[in-house]
Amino acid sequence: xxxxxxxxxxxxxxxxxxxxxxxxxxxxxxxxxxxxxxxxxxxxxxxxxxxxxxxxxxxxxxxxxxxxxxxxxxxxxxxxxxxxxxxxxxxxxxxxxxxxxxxxxxxxxxxxxxxxxxxxxxxxxxxxxxxxxxxxxxxxxxxxxxxxxxxxxxxxxxxxxxxxxxxxxxxxxxxxxxxxxxxxxxxxxxxxxxxxxxxxxxxxxxxxxxxxxxxxxxxxxxxxxxxxxxxxxxxxxxxxxxxxxxxxxxxxxxxxxxxxxxxxxxxxxxxxxxxxxxxxxxxxxxxxxxxxxxxxxxxxxxxxxxxxxxxxxxxxxxxxxxxxxxxxxxxxxxxxxxxxxxxxxxxxxxxxxxxxxxxxxxxxxxxxxxxxxxxxxxxxxxxxxxxxxxxxxxxxxxxxxxxxxxxxxxxxxxx
Amino acid sequence: xxxxxxxxxxxxxxxxxxxxxxxxxxxxxxxxxxxxxxxxxxxxxxxxxxxxxxxxxxxxxxxxxxxxxxxxxxxxxxxxxxxxxxxxxxxxxxxxxxxxxxxxxx
Ligand SMILES: Cc1cc2nc3c(=O)[nH]c(=O)nc-3n(C[C@H](O)[C@H](O)[C@H](O)COP(=O)(O)OP(=O)(O)OC[C@H]3O[C@@H](n4cnc5c(N)ncnc54)[C@H](O)[C@@H]3O)c2cc1C
Ligand code: FES
Numbered sequence: 001x002x003x004x005x006x007x008x009x010x011x012x013x014x015x016x017x018x019x020x021x022x023x024x025x026x027x028x029x030x031x032x033x034x035x036x037x038x039x040x041x042x043x044x045x046x047x048x049x050x051x052x053x054x055x056x057x058x059x060x061x062x063x064x065x066x067x068x069x070x071x072x073x074x075x076x077x078x079x080x081x082x083x084x085x086x087x088x089x090x091x092x093x094x095x096x097x098x099x100x101x102x103x104x105x106x107x108x109x110x111x112x113x114x115x116x117x118x119x120x121x122x123x124x125x126x127x128x129x130x131x132x133x134x135x136x137x138x139x140x141x142x143x144x145x146x147x148x149x150x151x152x153x154x155x156x157x158x159x160x161x162x163x164x165x166x167x168x169x170x171x172x173x174x175x176x177x178x179x180x181x182x183x184x185x186x187x188x189x190x191x192x193x194x195x196x197x198x199x200x201x202x203x204x205x206x207x208x209x210x211x212x213x214x215x216x217x218x219x220x221x222x223x224x225x226x227x228x229x230x231x232x233x234x235x236x237x238x239x240x241x242x243x244x245x246x247x248x249x250x251x252x253x254x255x256x257x258x259x260x261x262x263x264x265x266x267x268x269x270x271x272x273x274x275x276x277x278x279x280x281x282x283x284x285x286x287x288x289x290x291x292x293x294x295x296x297x298x299x300x301x302x303x304x305x306x307x308x309x310x311x312x313x314x315x316x317x318x319x320x321x322x323x324x325x326x327x328x329x330x331x332x333x334x335x336x337x338x339x340x341x342x343x344x345x346x347x348x349x350x351x352x353x354x355x356x357x358x359x360x361x362x363x364x365x366x367x368x369x370x371x372x373x374x375x376x377x378x379x380x381x382x383x384x385x386x387x388x389x390x391x392x393x394x395x396x397x398x399x400x401x402x403x404x405x406x407x408x409x410x411x412x413x414x415x
Numbered sequence: 416x417x418x419x420x421x422x423x424x425x426x427x428x429x430x431x432x433x434x435x436x437x438x439x440x441x442x443x444x445x446x447x448x449x450x451x452x453x454x455x456x457x458x459x460x461x462x463x464x465x466x467x468x469x470x471x472x473x474x475x476x477x478x479x480x481x482x483x484x485x486x487x488x489x490x491x492x493x494x495x496x497x498x499x500x501x502x503x504x505x506x507x508x509x510x511x512x513x514x515x516x517x518x519x520x521x
Binding site for chain 1: 437441444445446447454456458459460461462481482485486488
């Protein structure tokens with residue numbers, strides 16, 4: 001009994017320093033939560049981008065469209081870090097973690113010591129490997145700087161080739177189509193967003209993009225980019241498609257080299273337990289970079305604002321000696337045209353799907369059941385289905401499929 | 416710049432200058448006014464930016480869209496004057512708007 005108590009006292013000692021690596025969604029939340037939970041020691045947060053933590057979701061939506069100015073992207077005002085007494089070190093990356101000495105070495109030559117360390121390093125884009133991949137005119141989208149680079153060439157009439165029909169590719173396609181660009185999407189699989197959503201949702205979004213004038217090429221892997229020094233065409237399935245710009249959105253890879261080099265376990269992400277702790281009692285991880293056990297007991301990596309926020313909160317609880325099990329229901333959204341896709345839960349484990357509503361009305365939902373209990377919902381312009389779905393998932397509720405499918409029964413009376 | 420007044424559940428009043436075109440939620444977040452979580456950053460996806468609008472101002476606000484209406488249906492302690500603050504865009508006409516933040520957003 002004594003040991004955990006001592007441990008707790010030790011951890012709440014005021015003179016401690018917590019170092020956060022990565023100044024993104026999870027890092028910013030960790031600062032908020034550490035202070036809200038009463039941590040009074042020092043906090044330093046190091047980010048390799050030149051910006052204070054900002055929201056990425058608008059990057060492929062309103063910020064790309066030009067309807068949201070940069071100042072509105074930031075998660076917190078600058079005064080926040082001052083008032084929270086958080087030393088924000090930007091434009092500098094952490095080179096190496098020395099677990100024995102409990103220090104991190106920065107690229108600016110400094111060394112910082114820590115009592116506890118949070119890895120909130122997120123992900124980086126997966127680069128395409130094919131001939132011509134280094135040509136000018138080929139873009140990626142993860143950061144403010146990426147979008148600013150794309151903006152300069154994002155003009156009506158330009159031919160934009162999007163490689164990858166996932167969330168980011170399709171969100172960019174929607175913005176570009178609205179903006180008057182001539183858009184082609186190349187997707188290697190037989191449907192869009194195949195890794196993330198069920199077939200009815202894929203089919204619906206495929207149709208929505210075609211209706212908006214986007215040329216969608218499924219089962220079509222890009223083989224090469226062609227051009228002298230600047231992109232001129234995309235080669236796919238043996239044919240050349242003329243293009244002025246390409247946007248590659250083929251997924252991301254977790255930033256875990258630091259953890260690996262420090263001999264922390266890594267899978268497709270930094271391995272953490274249900275308290276967001278690594279095997280080193282002084283090191284925690286949160287957000288896109290973690291390989292964690294979800295509420296279904298299966299290890300996975302999530303890329304979402306919800307996961308970044310909730311894991312950062314849980315890492316803060318654990319650091320301050322008040323661990324709580326992370327078992328939040330995942331949620332996510334994507335905006336394309338006038339369509340809001342809202343997802344809760346994890347569909348991958350389902351054994352039955354129920355469609356509620358007619359996709360033709362641009363308002364419908366797909367429920368996923370396992371052993372008759374609701375495990376996930378994908379809702380298009382259908383907020384009550386989404387919100388009731390979330391509640392049903394939390395409760396592990398069993399609902400008769402006929403009731404879910406019957407739009408004459410309001411969602412409220414199903415809850 | 417329009418001034419928006421935020422009153423928390425204990426009655427503490429805080430005023431902020433919020434640029435036209437921003438949302439009432441952003442006005443709070445960017446001025447460190449507590450009581451609004453805004454997990455989704457204004458995408459109308461989280462319902463953690465719930466506020467009660469001062470009755471005197473209710474009429475002056477643009478009406479709720481379907482999505483907001485439904486999201487609110489499921490927020491805790493909803494009242495007839497409940498709104499999602501990320502869905503209220505600040506305009507010069509809203510100078511002086513008063514909103515109250517709820518006890519909890521979760
Ligand atoms: C274009 C786009 C659209 C998105 N849309 C949505 C959406 O609609 N809904 C949704 O839920 N999610 C969306 N996401 C995902 C969401 O933004 C991420 O899940 C979230 O940002 C993850 O937060 P994080 O803190 O884990 O990582 P990040 O926000 O990526 O922050 C990690 C930071 O750490 C830095 N870093 C890495 N290594 C080091 C180092 N060694 N030293 C210093 N700094 C380092 C990185 O450069 C980065 O700045 C979107 C993402 C993108 C890119
Ligand atoms: S901020 Fe998420 S719904 Fe308003």
